[in-house]
Amino acid sequence: MININITKKLHAKKSSMELDIQLQIKQGSFVALYGKSGSGKTTMLRVLAGLEDAQGEIEVDGETWLNSSTSLAPQKRNIGFVFQDYALFSNMSVEQNLLFVKADKKLSKKLLEMTQLDSLKDRMPNTLSGGQQQRVALCRAMMREPKLLLMDEPLSALDPSMRNKLQTDILNFHKEFQTTTIMVSHDPSEIYKLCEHVVVLEDGKIINEGTPKEVLLKTRGSQKFSLEGKLLDIIKVDVIYVAVVSIGQQIVEVVVSESEINTLVVGENVTVSTKAFAPTLTRIMNF
Amino acid sequence: MMDILSSLELTPFVLSLKLASLTTLILFLLSVPLSWYLSQTSSKAKPFFEALTALPLVLPPSVIGFYLLIAFSNNIFGLELVFSFSGLVVASCLYSLPFMVQPLQNGFESLNKNMLEASYLSGKTKFQTILRVALPNMKPALLTALVVTFAHTIGEFGVILMVGGSIPGETKVASVAIYEAVEIMDYTTAHIYSAMMLSMSFIVLLSIYVFNHKHKKSFGGFR
Numbered sequence: 001m002i003n004i005n006i007t008k009k010l011h012a013k014k015s016s017m018e019l020d021i022q023l024q025i026k027q028g029s030f031v032a033l034y035g036k037s038g039s040g041k042t043t044m045l046r047v048l049a050g051l052e053d054a055q056g057e058i059e060v061d062g063e064t065w066l067n068s069s070t071s072l073a074p075q076k077r078n079i080g081f082v083f084q085d086y087a088l089f090s091n092m093s094v095e096q097n098l099l100f101v102k103a104d105k106k107l108s109k110k111l112l113e114m115t116q117l118d119s120l121k122d123r124m125p126n127t128l129s130g131g132q133q134q135r136v137a138l139c140r141a142m143m144r145e146p147k148l149l150l151m152d153e154p155l156s157a158l159d160p161s162m163r164n165k166l167q168t169d170i171l172n173f174h175k176e177f178q179t180t181t182i183m184v185s186h187d188p189s190e191i192y193k194l195c196e197h198v199v200v201l202e203d204g205k206i207i208n209e210g211t212p213k214e215v216l217l218k219t220r221g222s223q224k225f226s227l228e229g230k231l232l233d234i235i236k237v238d239v240i241y242v243a244v245v246s247i248g249q250q251i252v253e254v255v256v257s258e259s260e261i262n263t264l265v266v267g268e269n270v271t272v273s274t275k276a277f278a279p280t281l282t283r284i285m286n287f
Numbered sequence: 288m289m290d291i292l293s294s295l296e297l298t299p300f301v302l303s304l305k306l307a308s309l310t311t312l313i314l315f316l317l318s319v320p321l322s323w324y325l326s327q328t329s330s331k332a333k334p335f336f337e338a339l340t341a342l343p344l345v346l347p348p349s350v351i352g353f354y355l356l357i358a359f360s361n362n363i364f365g366l367e368l369v370f371s372f373s374g375l376v377v378a379s380c381l382y383s384l385p386f387m388v389q390p391l392q393n394g395f396e397s398l399n400k401n402m403l404e405a406s407y408l409s410g411k412t413k414f415q416t417i418l419r420v421a422l423p424n425m426k427p428a429l430l431t432a433l434v435v436t437f438a439h440t441i442g443e444f445g446v447i448l449m450v451g452g453s454i455p456g457e458t459k460v461a462s463v464a465i466y467e468a469v470e471i472m473d474y475t476t477a478h479i480y481s482a483m484m485l486s487m488s489f490i491v492l493l494s495i496y497v498f499n500h501k502h503k504k505s506f507g508g509f510r
Contacts, residue, residue, distance in 0.1 A: 051404055074407045081408045087401035091423035100419070101409040137405075144410060 001027055002148065002180060006047055006056035006066070010040060010204060019043055019054070019204040025197075027061065028178045032191040032212070035201035041184040044201070045150050048182070049081055050074035060147055080141030080179070082151040086133040088125040094136050095121040101143035111139040114176070115169050131162035135169055142173060151183040155190060167193055188216045226273035231266050245272055295479060298456055299464035306372070306460060307440040310379040311387075314436055317380070318387040323417055325388070326395035340388045343381060351382055352449025359450065370452045375460075378450045379440045387436045394428025395421060427499040438491045441484070 002025040010017050019040045025031055033041040046052040050065065051074055058066040065072045089097050094117060098108040112118040115135045125133055134154060141149060154170075155163045171194060174181060185191055191198055191212050198215040200208040208215055229247035234256070236242075241261050243254045254272055256264070264270065325336060343351060355378050359368040368374035398421055406416040422429055444462040451458030453467060461480055468477040 049408060075410045079408055083401045085401055087399055087405045089420050
């Protein structure tokens with residue numbers, strides 16, 4: 001069990017805010033920290049890792065990492081950390097990056113095999129693709145067999161197909177090692193796929209938490225289709241109005257009435273929803 | 288021609304090389320912690336320390352030499368430092384300090400902070416991190432610091448003349464030997480010594496630029 005009760009004053013560009021988090025995390029669970037940028041997700045992760053100081057208490061499996069009198073150094077907290085920019089040791093080969101953490105050849109071999117990186121073990125990090133580098137970083141983070149794995153938007157710099165591969169690797173590692181994991185992400189589909197618990201942060205406070213289904217699915221229970229998108233334009237066609245909305249990576253057109261357009265502002269986020277119809281799922285052929 | 292070369296006294300050059308090697312070694316050991324501190328600190332005292340270490344860049348060598356002479360003659364170090372080789376080493380360390388500290392500090396500052404943090408999170412101490420992650424990832428800065436300090440110490444003149452004088456085999460280094468040769472109108476010796484200094488300095492600088500250029504090429508490609 002991990003008990004977190006921390007406060008920290010943050011000085012953002014515009015204003016200062018206070019990070020104020022009370023959270024309990026079950027051993028072996030996979031938790032997502034979700035929220036807008038600037039909501040304090042990364043800071044919280046860094047406080048857990050001991051890279052930044054804060055007031056309050058952090059207790060991991062009965063071991064005190066932070067309280068009013070002590071703050072354990074990052075070296076002494078048994079943590080695996082995956083950075084958004086990989087942060088591999090560029091003077092060492094893939095295998096050396098792992099062995100630098102702990103001289104355990106058996107474990108490094110196992111991790112590299114699990115991520116299909118064993119054939120690249122003698123390559124230098126800057127000769128690898130982003131996805132490969134991040135997989136190495138993930139393996140490196142597991143080398144200490146950490147009590148807590150922290151990932152700061154590990155997939156946000158990668159393209160969709162690479163993301164998929166890494167999500168699978170992360171899931172495999174989680175199944176194999178049962179490491180308690182906290183991941184910062186702002187990709188709902190990724191959270192849905194990986195995590196069993198979501199914590200939503202806003203302005204340094206927890207505003208919502210629950211399972212991904214409870215938190216992310218906004219239309220739970222009703223027979224309703226609801227998608228969030230961005231209103232790009234409103235075009236007048238004869239007597240009707242057509243709103244152009246971007247949802248995910250697609251553009252859709254929705255007919256709106258004249259009275260409705262008064263409430264809509266181009267550039268803002270909107271919900272596109274329909275009710276009482278049977279959605280048809282068709283397989284998309286990939287070429 | 289061969290007669291001149293064989294009768295040439297090479298001791299000043301040996302002395303210069305010995306002085307430069309020792310100075311570079313001592314300064315490296317002292318400057319790594321200092322420049323690491325300067326690169327990592329957010330303390331308000333940082334500009335103060337930076338200005339202090341940069342002082343030898345702007346002060347006339349005679350000023351440094353004068354203060355050192357005063358300090359040495361009061362024997363505050365408990366060593367015989369005036370007009371001795373050990374005195375020259377101390378003086379050179381002070382005089383060449385910014386040439387070691389500044390490239391190292393720039394090198395440390397240019398490293399990816401996350402990479403250093405990744406090393407701490409791997410359980411490594413600051414010392415291990417500096418030795419195995421920081422320094423190996425800033426080879427151009429490291430080479431520049433070492434070579435420029437070495438070359439700068441070889442080229443030192445004013446401070447040495449004031450603190451060390453010109454005792455053959457003890458403090459008469461190459462630059463001082465050239466000065467003396469010119470003073471007694473021995474232009475042949477002055478010519479040979481100067482030409483040796485000139486070509487040595489050029490080769491040293493050329494090798495740094497060649498290495499740094501190659502390094503950039505091989506490491507700058509991917510990003």
